[in-house]
């Protein structure tokens with residue numbers, strides 16, 4: 001008997017959709033059946049590359065006609081809620097790219113829609129699949145650090161304002177580096193800390209480069225400064241119900257020596273760093289820095305992106321647990337909202 005395949009469709013056929021397709025194309029229990037985008041250029045290229053038979057310029061028409069089992073939502077953030085809800089109502093499970101939405105209010109509507117439709121909704125967080133993150137999580141869960149008090153999150157580019165897509169548009173993205181790249185390191189830090197419930201946030205955001213015509217040296221030149229309405233730098237602090245705190249720094253354009261992509265944990269009995277991955281503990285009267293002798297690398301298992309996609313298919317098709325429930329996406333979204341709201345109001349805000 002032929003093995004059952006998950007019939008997957010795509011809403012949004014830009015950069016990250018191509019990565020989803022690359023990973024699905026390696027799986028013999030997935031059939032890519034259709035894609036929808038308002039622009040046809042990407043669909044023509046990806047359709048040829050991955051042999052996807054149907055392309056639509058209206059995602060609602062695609063959902064009606066194709067009735068996919070699952071949908072990868074790969075649009076700009078501003079469309080995550082609308083498209084995910086439509087796909088869930090059409091009877092599909094949804095893997096929505098990060099961040100969950102533009103706001104927690106939208107995110108809550110997505111979770112409600114999944115529950116009502118009795119479909120699965122997964123947030124596309126991949127950093128938690130990283131073996132280094134799993135190593136730190138294992139150390140936290142086994143009590144080696146005692147109570148984790150503090151997480152320091154850094155997602156800092158020295159000069160990397162995206163010059164494609166709509167990453168500078170607050171109306172379509174909900175924010176800048178905080179919601180776009182800070183979210184990655186924030187989610188993995190929150191996850192290894194055991195996903196505590198956030199209760200308050202404070203923060204500041206600053207715009208000083210992206211909205212100006214400039215010929216500074218940069219990774220991706222000629223970004224659209226005229227439509228740039230997001231921050232260049234965000235800093236913030238989250239307080240959690242269990243008394244722990246996270247501090248976050250995220251930037252597309254930080255005046256620092258080089259890019260930083262890392263978290264550090266500090267606990268009552270020990271600490272950790274993600275990259276390079278190390279634990280800091282006390283043993284037999286010595287301060288010990290320890291690290292795993294070997295961890296699988298991308299070449300051993302493909303990529304953390306591949307692991308996230310495999311976990312989604314296993315969850316949707318085979319009923320295995322998800323490692324990235326939408327509830328985690330919603331908690332992270334509340335933290336992002338809290339930092340932006342605090343920056344606007346100039347004071348700490350409660351997270352409910």
Ligand SMILES: NC(=O)c1ccc[n+]([C@@H]2O[C@H](COP(=O)([O-])OP(=O)(O)OC[C@H]3O[C@@H](n4cnc5c(N)ncnc54)[C@H](O)[C@@H]3O)[C@@H](O)[C@H]2O)c1
Pocket residue numbers: 011012013014015016017036037038039042059074075076077079097098099124126164165166180
């Ligand atoms: N997990 C990751 O590491 C990762 C990396 C990059 C991007 N992302 C996320 O993926 C999403 C898309 O980012 P991207 O880099 O692919 O952007 P992109 O601009 O390359 O692609 C977005 C696509 O959505 C299409 N689109 C816009 N409106 C649409 C509509 N109404 N219906 C259908 N399609 C529509 C655009 O035409 C475009 O092709 C964002 O939410 C981003 O945060 C995640």
